[in-house]
Amino acid sequence: METGARPVAPKRLDWLHDETARWVGEGLLTEHTAERIKAQYVASHTSSLTRVISYLGGAFLGVGLVWLVATNLDALSPLVRFAGIVVIWLAFTAAAEVPTLPGPLRGAFRGIAALGFGGVIFQAAQSLQVPAYEPSLVGLWGLGALLYAYASAGVAPLVVGIVTTMIWFDWQVVASSESTFAGVFAVLVGGVIATATAALHDRGREAFARVWRLAGGVLVLGGLFVAAIPQVGDRELAWSPTLVVALVIAALLAAVAVGRTRGWSRWEVLASALIVPIGLALVAWDPQVSDLGSVSGEAWLSAFVSIAVYVVVAGAVAIDGSVRDHTLLVVLATGALVVFTTMQSFAVFAPIMSGATLFLMLGVLLLATGFVFDRARRGVAANLSEALS
Structure with a gap:
């Protein structure tokens, strides 16, 4: 280690080496200057x-x-x-x-x-x-x-x-x-508040932005998880003063965030706001799953729609984490998708197929989903941030 060299994360040092090589290739730096710059840093865990x-x-x-x-x-x-x-x-x-x-x-x-x-x-x-x-x-x-x-x-x-x-x-x-519907509504509204707050912290308080963004992901995915459960409970929304105030705060924060940000951050806020009515629609949709021995066509449709919505939202969260190099966000989205798909499959599909068949179908579904999301992540990470900025 050079005397006075500054320890940095290995990923950051790899990025610096790649960039200095590109700058040398473009004639912006000489080989000697690039080596002097790289000598100022050392990888450290x-x-x-x-x-x-x-x-x-x-x-x-x-x-x-x-x-x-x-x-x-x-x-x-x-x-x-x-x-x-x-x-x-x-x-x-x-x-x-x-x-x-x-x-x-x-x-x-x-x-x-x-x-x-x-x-x-x-x-x-x-x-x-x-x-x-x-x-x-x-x-x-x-x-x-x-x-x-x-x-x-x-x-x-x-x-x-x-x-x-x-x-x-x-x-x-x-x-x-005393309403499960209101509880799901509250969680999804909290997701909007957290995501909008993260967007407002992107410049100046990046560490806080990462925490708020992770909280937004947890709330959005958690709210949708409960909303898509067939036996979620009551399906009538009961308003409360706290929920009304939170809804007003969420709307104001989202409006300010959309007005003050651009590109990827703005789309995050808009997407989190769009998920609220989608989640409420899933709660309101009652497929009447009362007999686990007989699953109706509507229950099948409800389960497929719920899984499709969750796959899309979890994929969006994973792509967001990949673009922002937010590993916890990617892990959260992946884990949530696995748990949700397994739960939903056992809740609706398990009574009409064997356990082996169920796990084979789940494995194929998750492998296909992982392949599609990986391809999307690579493309988005390479192009989308620049295109939306």
Whole structure:
């Protein structure tokens, strides 16, 4: 390793070597200059490994602290419990901002602080005799974690904030409306909010954009997954104030994102908005699958349409992840497609064919789907970003 060489991810270094070779070929650089540029960097996995170890350590430490407090609740007075969790929260919040702290440890400490804030909320509620199973407590936790994430520019608190906020949102909608239909609607609307927010973060907060985009993929694919289940539950939409407010926020964010972005980001937002009515139509379509021993033609059609919709949406998410070099998004889409196809096949097709035949058909379907998506991914990754920019 050259003295003072900067460690970078191997993929990034490969890209640099390819680009410098192209620049030399075009006469933009000399061979000597290209070699001097490449000598400034060295491939290293150490940073990624350190980050993974630090985040795992932070996760285990956070869970261990919660577990330790939970197993000793009876031995501590409410005031001592509250003071203890507040001290832990403040200690990790302060420690995360120490200037000399390595980056991975700073991220882990911020994540623990965001988790600790949830402990403060629930412990304060218990001291005030507020019921523990109250969605508003999770909402306060999520709001605090999101504010902390943006104040500290921390990705770990952002993950905590997004997860807890979406749990609160769907819980609140279902609890207030008592409607499965409304719950699916809420998840899909959350997907629009997350995708639009990701698009607005593409310039200036790229790390936040990746997290919001992954959240959007999870919500869109999760909402469609539930929407396509034949026995999803009630099929009448019951409105609630929370859902109406969220729908207005989603519409405003989508409009702003479409107006302020262009190219691939704009199409992402429009696609996420289009999926909402499609998902609601799947929920409203009741194929009347009451007897698993006799599957009607409508149930067959419903299953085929649901699978086709899910294949298209999962493929779009996978292509999006490929174009943006977002590996988690590709893994999410692939895994969701496999699980959904298997579930849907057992739910509708299994009663009329043997298990061996079912798995053979699934294997052929998934291999064909994988081949088509790989061909599409290669073409889109090579041409689409430039064409839409």
